Amino acid sequence: LRLVAVLRAVLEGEKAAVLKRDHHLPLSFHRRQEELKFSVGLQRLQHRVREIQALRDNEGTGRDGAPQELPTLILEAVKELEAVKQQVLKRIQIWKRQQQLAGNGAIFEENLAPLQKRCEDLVEVYFQLQQQAMAASAELGPELLPRLLERLSELLSSLVKR
Numbered sequence: 001l002r003l004v005a006v007l008r009a010v011l012e013g014e015k016a017a018v019l020k021r022d023h024h025l026p027l028s029f030h031r032r033q034e035e036l037k038f039s040v041g042l043q044r045l046q047h048r049v050r051e052i053q054a055l056r057d058n059e060g061t062g063r064d065g066a067p068q069e070l071p072t073l074i075l076e077a078v079k080e081l082e083a084v085k086q087q088v089l090k091r092i093q094i095w096k097r098q099q100q101l102a103g104n105g106a107i108f109e110e111n112l113a114p115l116q117k118r119c120e121d122l123v124e125v126y127f128q129l130q131q132q133a134m135a136a137s138a139e140l141g142p143e144l145l146p147r148l149l150e151r152l153s154e155l156l157s158s159l160v161k162r
Helices: 001-022 027-059 066-102 112-134 137-161
Strands: none
Touching: 027 066, 027 112, 066 112, 066 137, 112 137
16 A cells, blocks of 8 residues: 555646646646647638638739739738747647557557548638639749749648659
């Protein structure tokens, strides 16, 4: 019984150290926080794409300043897409690591549905953004459009490869 008491005390000490290192928050909190960050980033990105579409639609009605604003909006949307992609890639890396640790007996949630949903949502926004960039080719110009399309292509390629 003394041995069990000593082991229990050691394990409780290790548990306390892990919780202290992780800012006193359980793992589920960190996962939920990460999910919310992704959700907010994706919503911001979808809003940005709708904003680009609205700007392109209003351009035909003679709105002043649209040709100058459109390239800026598209470039900002690409930056946001890259940031959200990095969140997805980070989550994929965590999943891979958890899979490795499962070989040593760690708890592993094999459900890939949430990760797949993230990737599908990101690819959907990617295609919408690419479509908007192609539709705005006149405003983007012959120099910016190829660079932008190449950047988008690299973004999709890195997501698919991982």
